[in-house]
């Protein structure tokens with residue numbers, strides 16, 4: 308006789324690597340004509356150009372060009388513009404075929420791509436970490452693990468898609484294509500449950516995307 312199904316059984320989330328691989332394979336972030344597409348946030352020039360400019364300005368404030376780790380680098384439509392302003396640029400993502408594609412497509416003497424799960428694998432050493440629209444797709448427990456790992460950097464620049472106005476931060480989601488925006492929430496690393504201990508936080512940029520509600524905020528954290 309067939310075993311009765313346990314209807315109360317909780318849905319087990321997919322491993323993040325499988326979820327992100329599916330997002331790219333099924334083009335869930337759009338980009339029908341692209342081989343890999345990390346979403347409008349990575350391609351809308353009104354979002355990408357000001358971001359590249361503020362990060363470039365920050366990188367040029369160092370006496371010597373810093374080592375930058377781009378964690379969750381995606382299709383590298385954004386990161387490619389920053390490589391020339393660094394001593395070394397290490398770009399990591401959880402999707403292996405995307406890292407293979409980036410390694411072939413983008414080449415520079417100071418650029419290296421790594422296949423990493425940034426919540427679990429040891430992170431590359433560097434002065435500055437960039438995480439642009441990465442945490443917004445991840446569960447609170449994964450965000451917590453990543454924040455713990457980020458403590459080895461002196462500077463972290465986080466970019467997050469947030470609701471406009473007041474909102475309840477850090478409502479939990481399952482890691483994948485979506486964000487907390489559909490729950491009227493967004494990531495605020497200084498608030499509960501994270502209470503990320505930082506020395507300073509400075510908002511570098513706050514932009515309104517054309518294709519989506521909410522704002523995209525970039526904050527420089529000094530650790």
Ligand SMILES: C[S@@+](CC[C@H](N)C(=O)[O-])C[C@H]1O[C@@H](n2cnc3c(N)ncnc32)[C@H](O)[C@@H]1O
Pocket residue numbers: 323327345346348349378379380381382383384385386399400401402423424425426438439440441444445
């Ligand atoms: C929305 S895309 C943003 C890409 C890029 N930062 C940009 O702004 O264009 C988010 C990226 O984070 C990657 N990612 C999500 N979770 C990750 C993890 N745990 N480790 C490494 N990469 C991850 C995804 O595979 C995806 O490429």
